[in-house]
């Protein structure tokens with residue numbers, strides 16, 4: 001059994017909560033890496049870090065840390081992969097996956113989320129957190145921001161390309177960017 005993931009800001013580099021949630025694996029390419037969403041506790045901790053759950057002491061609503069919530073979260077993440085991969089590849093949206101996002105959103109809307117007049121979404125429970133993520137994903141698909149969604153050349157993590165040139169290639173310079181540079185250096189300097 002893997003230890004509960006300790007989330008840091010390095011796990012939240014995408015510029016959008018839905019993309020950050022899709023990035024809760026060690027890597028997506030060249031093959032799927034370890035699942036960082038490895039327990040119900042890791043899910044709850046992620047939602048806290050993403051500010052999609054009130055801090056535990058706030059006590060509004062109950063925290064559902066059941067295995068069912070984890071399964072639901074992983075299903076939502078799978079839908080995100082299908083959808084964002086299509087967006088990156090310039091393909092039409094897989095509407096069955098999009099329908100899955102609406103399903104997820106509907107399940108929590110009645111009792112687990114408040115939405116302010118300004119569109120700000122406040123989830124009360126883990127269920128509500130997943131609802132907000134689904135709504136966020138829908139917003140990204142149907143009303144895309146000017147910054148395109150891209151995937152890191154090295155690890156496949158998604159991010160919004162906010163660079164001026166729109167040519168960002170890495171999830172982060174700190175990790176993949178530096179590793180790619182080091183690999184290039186080694187291949188150019190084989191004896192170094």
Ligand SMILES: [Zn+2]
Pocket residue numbers: 152153154155156157170171172175176177
């Ligand atoms: Zn990367």
